[in-house]
Amino acid sequence: MKKTIDKFISNMKTYMKTSVLFFTFVVTSLLNGLIVRFFTVKNYFAIKPILADLVIILVIGALGYFIKPKKQFKYYFTCSIILTAICLINSIYYTNYLSFTSFSLLATSLQLADVADAVIEDVLEIKDFIYIFAPITLFIVNHNLKKKKYFDYVATIEKGKIRALNTLIVALITLGFFMSMVTGVDLSRLGKQWNREFVVMQFGIYVYQLNDAVASIQPQISPLFGYDNAAKLFREFYENRQPQKTTNDYTDIFKGKNVIFIHAESIQGFLLNKSFNDVPVTPTLNKLAKEGIYFSNFYAQESVGTSSDSEFTINSSLMPASSGTVFVSYWDRQYVATPQLLKEKGYYTFTMHGNKAAFWNRNVMHPLLGFEKYYAYNDAYELDEMFGLGLSDKSFFKQSVPIIKDISEKNKNFMGTLIMLSNHTPFTDIEKISEYEVDYKYEKTNEITGKKEVVSAPYLEGTKMGSYIKSVNYADAAIGEFINGLDESGLLDNTVIVIYGDHDAKLRKSEFTKYYNYDPYTDSVLSKDDENYQEVNFYTYELNRKVPFIIWTKNKKYSTEVTKVMGMYDVAPTLGNMFGFSNPYALGHDIFSINENVVVFPDGNWLTNKMYYNNQKEEGLLLQTDEPVSRDYIDKYNEYAEKIIDVSDAIIVHDLIRKTQESEKVLKQTK
DSSP, rough: HHHHHHHHHHHHHHHHHHHHHHHHHHHHHHHHHHHHHHHHTTTTHHHHHHHHHHHHHHHHHHGGGGGGGGGHHHHHHHHHHHHHHHHHEEEEEEOOOOOOGGGGGGGGGGGGGHHHHHHTTTTOOOOGGGHHHHHHHHHHHHHHHHHHTTTHHHHHHOOOHHHHHHHHHHHHHHHHHHHTTOHHHHHHHHOOOHHHHHHHHHHHHHHHHHHHHHHHHHHHHHGGSSSSHHHHHEEEEEHOOOOOOSTTTTTTTTTTEEEEEEEEEEEGGGGTEEEEEESOOOOHHHHHHSEEEETTTEEEOOOOOOOHHHHHEEEEEEOOOSSHHHHHTTTTSOOOOOHHHHHHHTTTEEEEEETTGGGGGGGHHHHHHSSSEEEEEEHSSSSOOOTEEEEEEHHHHHHHHHHHHHHHHHHHHEEEEEEETTHHHHHHHHEEEEEEEEOEEEEEEEETTOOEEEEEEOOTTTTTTHHHHHHHHHHHHHHHHHHHHHHHEEEESSEEEEEEEEEOOOOOOOHHHHHHHTTTTTTTTOOOOOOTOOOOOHHHHHHTTTEEEEEOOOTTTEEEOOOOOOEGGGGHHHHHHHHHHOOTTSSSSGGGGOSOEEEEHHHHOEEEEEEEEEETTTEEESSTSOOOEEEEEEEEHHHHHHHHHHHHHHHHTTHHHHHHHHHHHHHHHOO
């Protein structure tokens, strides 16, 4: 027994001495996975993700033993760079978007060429450079080993295939320990992938990215698998769905009227009725909200497709795809959408945008949603005033009015969507033209003269939040000019204006911390110990992401504020009730026909007027502290949120609307 133990110890020492490069790769890669979770989900000492990361690293490392010792560095160095890139990119993405990136974003990489400034500016932080320690360490270790002729020595004793096999066995044992801790819920969420933060918390960053790589080819392979289960889920959901009220006070109020949607790029609701030095940020939106139907708790439900996701959800009343984006990955499916339904009622439907037609694949997707004509900047507009990513909003709106006038003269009814652009991140161009001030002016007694004088503290000047607010002010003015132009052309008498923010501005928490906690008298941010300090935590940030949604008519007949929470998938059913059309596959609700609404977000989180629930952390925030909720209440909406996401994915991935309509057509012909 002693000889066996001594031999084992001796072999282990030899293995350790002759596997320095392998262990350097394993340790540094494992540390990088831990660092990612330190900066993101915060469960850096949790054993499950460490074991999961270790399994992936061991498998990758084991393959290096099939290579001769002198050439192993190239393999490990390449793998280290790849794993480092995974950690670095996800860390940056999480900092900016509070989610993890996806291989499916590669399908939309062409979009980045036109928004390079938005992607690069203010993205990198000092902490992001820490990840490159892994390949650097590997390089230094290899350099020192070469000087000692280490690899010549290793080549004389290393049996690569045996070491690879032994390493794979260790990886298999580690996998066994890991799987003994995994629950059915863990595996279910890994497969569905929509709860990305949860997947990283339970499975680590490398398993997440590997699983995402498989999920990214879902558009191509999914229709071949799981169709029966998807069709069953789809059928049962709509068969068992409780019918809504057939009529209410808003039924058919806009039947026969034209409608213009204004897709208000990146405008958030917290700036409505906000002023700096008594000058309002959004005077136009303030006025329209007061005169029209203003939904003050309206939330976007976009995912990685940002603006394109919002366009899809607001028109189809489906959720964004859990993997990839509908506009790029699922453009060849069939959907039922508001433009199509209005087109069937005799409306001429169109979209307008001050950017390229192919951006977000809109030139393909817009006709699929039912738009007859897409007026893009490169074929319908004179490029007389370029701003940010394309034609300025003011020029875009000004040139759009005569086109809409011509449309109105040739068609009895029309429905159009105008997609704004100037208020797109990074908001830097606005500093060249805006005169709006985001400083803090106050009276102060001059110590020498004893007279009061107005002084200015910088406040948000020179910050990204400050540039954003100036940009929103510009966008608001552009909307005002557009509505005045429509009125002067006689286009408002029979037209409903619908304005919606497509998503939040993707500003960081630190920007909001200064926004809420600035002390102008010391030109500093209040300390956390100050009684006036307002913490910007997860819930503060998420609840602040609401965007404006306003339905306005010139006669101001329907002036009211709706405080019930509402999501983008509720827009089509709500407008359908008003305009007299119905989408049988809508996942949202007519907001005026439901007692309690729930907004389901693509990551599985959900919101009601009573609470915001964080599905990743399995905790929630009560919004009405005097009205507690039960465990059954939470379980009910957790189950509902998961079902909504699953049904929507089933429809999108398996093209169930097309197949259902084809089956119904065949059935009618048979009868």
